[in-house]
Structures are given as C-alpha cells and as structure tokens.
Amino acid sequence: MDPLIRKIVTMTEDVVAELGRPVDRITRRAVAAAVIRNPWHGRGYVADLQPEVRDVAPCLARALTGRLIDALGGADRVEAFGKAAIVGVDGETEHGSALIHTPYFGDVLRDAVDGTSIIAFAEQRAAPGAPLTVPLWHKTASATRSHYQTVEIRVGDAPRPDEIVVIAAASSGSRPNARIGDRTTDSAVEITELEGATP
Amino acid sequence: MNVRKIVTFVEEIHSEGGNAVRPAARTAVVLAVIENPWAGEGFVDDLAPLIDKVAPELGALLAPRVVEALGAPVEAYGKAAIVGLDGEIEHGSALIHTLKFGDHFRTAANATTLLPAVEKRAPAGTVFDIPLKHVTDATTRSHHQTVEARVADAPRADEIVVGLAAAAQGRPQARLAPLSSEQ
Numbered sequence: 001m002d003p004l005i006r007k008i009v010t011m012t013e014d015v016v017a018e019l020g021r022p023v024d025r026i027t028r029r030a031v032a033a034a035v036i037r038n039p040w041h042g043r044g045y046v047a048d049l050q051p052e053v054r055d056v057a058p059c060l061a062r063a064l065t066g067r068l069i070d071a072l073g074g075a076d077r078v079e080a081f082g083k084a085a086i087v088g089v090d091g092e093t094e095h096g097s098a099l100i101h102t103p104y105f106g107d108v109l110r111d112a113v114d115g116t117s118i119i120a121f122a123e124q125r126a127a128p129g130a131p132l133t134v135p136l137w138h139k140t141a142s143a144t145r146s147h148y149q150t151v152e153i154r155v156g157d158a159p160r161p162d163e164i165v166v167i168a169a170a171s172s173g174s175r176p177n178a179r180i181g182d183r184t185t186d187s188a189v190e191i192t193e194l195e196g197a198t199p
Numbered sequence: 200m201n202v203r204k205i206v207t208f209v210e211e212i213h214s215e216g217g218n219a220v221r222p223a224a225r226t227a228v229v230l231a232v233i234e235n236p237w238a239g240e241g242f243v244d245d246l247a248p249l250i251d252k253v254a255p256e257l258g259a260l261l262a263p264r265v266v267e268a269l270g271a272p273v274e275a276y277g278k279a280a281i282v283g284l285d286g287e288i289e290h291g292s293a294l295i296h297t298l299k300f301g302d303h304f305r306t307a308a309n310a311t312t313l314l315p316a317v318e319k320r321a322p323a324g325t326v327f328d329i330p331l332k333h334v335t336d337a338t339t340r341s342h343h344q345t346v347e348a349r350v351a352d353a354p355r356a357d358e359i360v361v362g363l364a365a366a367a368q369g370r371p372q373a374r375l376a377p378l379s380s381e382q
Contacts, residue, residue, distance in 0.1 A: 003214040008223075012207045020201065020234070129326075131351065156326065156347040 004056065006035045006163065009155055010067045015176045027173035029151040030071035031134060032064040034166045035158040038091045042162070049098040057099050061108035064168035069112065077172045078113040080147040082120040082136040084167040088159035089127060096123045099166050109168055115139030129156050134169045145182045146174035200256045201234040203358065206350055207268050215371040224371040226346045227268035228329065229261050230279075230362040235286045236294075238357040246293045254294050258303030261363045266307045271367035273308035275342040277331040279362040282320045283354035291318045291359050304363055310334035324351045329364040338378050341369035 012030045015023055039052040069075050083106065085096025099105060106119050120135040120142070131154040138144035151169050159165045207230075211223040236249040266273060278301065280291025294300060301314050315330040315337075326349045333339035346364050354360045 003219045005213045007210060007212045007214075009211075010207075010209045013204060014206075015204045017201065017203045152351045154349060 004036050004039075005060075005063070006037070006158070007155075008035070008063065008067065009033045009153075010071055011151075011153060012071045013151065018176050023176035025173055025176075027171055027176060028072055028077075029136070029149070029169070029171045030068050031151050031153045031167060031169040032067040032071070033153050033155055034060050034064060035155060036060065036164055036166060038088060038095055038162050038164050040092075040095050041090060049095070053098050053102055053104050057102060057104035058108055060099065060166050061105045061168070064166070065109050065112045068168055068170040072170055072172050075113045078115075078139060078170045079173050080136040080149065080171040081109060081113060081115060081117075081139050082122075082134045082151075082169040083109065084122040084132055084134045084153070084169070085124075086130060086132050086159050086165040086167070087123070087125045088161045088163045089125060090161035091125065091164060093123055093125045096125075096164050096166070099164065105166075110139070113139055113170070117142040126159070128158050128160060129154060132165075132167070134167060136169055136171050143183060145180060146178035147171070149175045200236070200253045202260070203232045203234070203353070204350075205260075205264070206230045206232070207264065208346075208348060209268050210346065212371045218372060220371045225269055225271055225367040226331075226344075226364065227265050227270075227366075228346055228348045228362055228364045229265040229268060230348060230350060230360050231257060231260055232350060232353040232358055232360050233257070235283060235290055235357050235359050237287075237290050238285065246289070250293050250297055251299065254297045254300040255303070257294060257361050258300040261361070262303035262307040265304070265363040265365050269365045269367055273310065273334055273365045274368055275331040275333050275344060275366040276304060276308055276310060277315045277317075277329045277346075277364045278304070279317045279327060279329045279348070279360070279364070281325060281327055281354055281360040282318070283356045283358045284320060284322055285356040286320065286359065288318050288320050291320075291361070294359065294361055308334050308365065312337045321354070323353050323355060324349060329362065331364055331366050333369075339369070340375050340378050341373035342366070344370045
C-alpha cells in the first residue's frame with residue numbers, strides 16, 4: 001500500500017513592514033500541511049470513522065506540531081493556533097473534519113503548546129492547488145481580539161481526488177499593528193444606534 | 200532596501216509514484232517582498248547605482264535563510280524575481296542577474312555554476328515556478344527540477360518578489376539516463 005504521507009509542506013511568513021512603515025512587533029506565522037492518502041477512499045459511505053481517526057490523527061498532529069514549533073522557535077513562542085483540512089474531490093468533507101475535530105488531533109496540538117482554547121478551524125473540499133485561509137486565535141484566551149488573524153496555505157499538486165491535506169497553523173503574536181481595542185475597551189453600543197447607520 | 204515581508208516554504212516529499220522516498224526529498228524557497236527601488240521614477244537608463252546598493256543586501260538577506268531552511272547541504276539551486284505590474288521585468292533582472300546577488304548564495308552553498316532563474320511581471324498572488332540545477336555541474340540531469348511558489352498579496356504594482364530556492368537532492372525517484380549516455 002502507498003505510504004500514508006505523500007509530502008509535508010511548511011510555510012512561514014514574517015511581516016516586517018505595513019504601508020511602508022516598520023510594524024510594531026514582527027509576528028511569525030507558520031503553517032504545516034501534510035498531504036495524505038484519504039484513509040476512507042474507495043470504500044463508499046463509511047458509518048464509523050473512528051478507527052482510522054485513532055490510527056492516523058495523532059501521528060499527523062505530532063508531525064505538524066513539531067514543524068510549527070521548530071518554525072516559531074519553541075512551543076513558548078506559539079501565541080495563537082488554528083487547524084484545517086482540504087479534502088480531495090472524491091472524498092467527503094466529513095473525512096477531513098474527522099481527522100481534525102477530535103481529541104486525537106486537537107489535544108496533541110493543544111498540549112504541545114500549553115494551550116487551553118478550542119482551536120480555530122476551516123475545512124473544505126477542493127481540487128489540487130486550491131488556497132485555504134486558516135483562521136487562528138489565541139491559544140489560552142480565544143476572545144483576545146488582537147490575535148484574530150489568518151494565514152493562507154496552498155499546495156500546488158494537492159489534494160488529489162483521493163487525498164486529504166491536513167493542516168496546523170500557529171502565530172507568534174498578534175496581527176501587525178493591531179489597534180482595534182478589545183471587548184474590555186469597546187464603548188457601549190446599543191443595537192438601535194447601529195440600525196440607523198449609513199455609509 | 201525596504202522589505203515588507205519574508206516568506207519561507209519547505210517541502211518534504213515522502214512518497215512519489217506510490218513508492219516511499221527515503222530520506223524525504225527536501226526543497227526550500229525563501230522570498231523577500233520589497234519595494235521596487237525604481238518605483239515612480241519613470242524610465243531609468245542607468246540601473247547600476249541601485250543594483251550596487253540593493254542586490255548585495257538581498258543576497259545577504261536570502262542566502263543564509265534558504266540554506267538554514269533546507270537544513271541539509273545544497274545540491275541544486277535557483278532564483279526568482281517577480282516584478283509588480285508598474286515595474287519593468289528589467290528591474291527584477293537587475294537585482295538577481297548580478298554576481299553581487301548570486302555570489303552570496305554561491306558561497307553559502309559551496310556552488311560554482313550559474314543560477315537558473317525565473318523572471319516575470321505579474322499581479323499579486325501569481326503562481327511561479329523556480330528552476331533548479333546542480334550547484335557544481337549544470338549538466339547533472341537528475342538535479343533538473345522546479346519548485347512552485349506564490350505569495351497571495353505580493354507583488355503589489357510597486358513591489359518586487361525576489362527569491363532563492365534550494366534542493367538537498369535531485370528529483371525524487373530520478374531515473375533518467377545521464378546526459379553523457381546520449382553523446
């Protein structure tokens with residue numbers, strides 16, 4: 001049988017300047033993506049996805065988390081995290097959800113970076129080369145507005161119809177020049193005030 | 200030189216054509232998104248002054264990063280310049296087709312051959328392929344390969360994406376007869 005993992009792609013992005021001025025703090029975002037054989041391919045509708053999830057998800061989570069931690073320079077540098085799956089067109093989106101939305105995947109990522117939040121996520125079914133925007137939020141305080149951010153991943157030749165791209169992402173800080181306050185600093189707004197607002 | 204961001208890609212191929220690749224085949228790309236040094240100046244006849252200033256800075260920025268990202272001795276390499284829509288392709292060529300840029304990579308990779316290159320003008324988010332050849336013998340057929348890259352929000356019209364690419368080996372499962380066998 002084919003090996004489970006065809007390839008692993010790791011991308012990092014350091015934003016140094018925005019609109020021509022240096023950012024207040026350089027944040028590194030990293031995404032790691034494993035292209036795997038869809039373990040349910042060719043079997044029609046499978047009612048119980050759990051056995052393959054148990055076999056496959058923890059090793060994927062470890063492989064991806066290790067690369068994120070290396071890319072950011074240590075588990076303590078991870079401030080925000082996210083996860084995602086892109087299912088090849090012959091699979092069910094549920095196959096991707098199965099691999100990322102269980103403790104077999106999420107707990108490995110969360111524990112490795114001392115997180116407590118649920119992990120922000122995205123999933124889709126798509127042809128090879130489709131870009132996916134992965135949402136991230138704070139690893140222990142998911143409502144921290146400065147850390148709401150996204151990072152894009154794209155693998156040119158994946159997922160094939162019988163493959164899944166399984167993704168984990170992390171950021172070392174907030175958005176560059178984050179300056180929209182937080183729920184603690186928002187002024188009180190009544191919904192009736194918003195109803196009359198026009199551009 | 201005004202850098203907006205630096206993007207790094209590392210690809211590990213663990214299986215190809217259904218066969219395991221051991222050790223995994225590694226390639227790395229590092230891209231810097233910079234302001235086009237000639238933006239807003241109209242047609243500039245003499246590009247040399249800014250080549251002398253910017254090309255060495257880019258080489259010094261990118262070469263150590265791509266070698267570190269690869270994490271293995273460099274066996275094949277290449278370079279890229281993607282110019283935003285308001286610039287000339289000549290602006291990108293100016294920055295990468297000079298020893299002041301390439302020698303940083305050659306030294307870091309113990310390389311001697313010419314660096315294969317891609318130059319194009321394109322909107323932000325364009326997909327481009329960087330050709331790679333062997334670092335000391337450009338006729339080594341097993342090492343002819345390409346790596347794909349893309350930055351979703353670059354280059355803006357007044358920017359240039361400049362990049363270096365490296366591979367730790369030839370193509371996975373390379374099995375073509377050497378060039379010499381046909382001569």
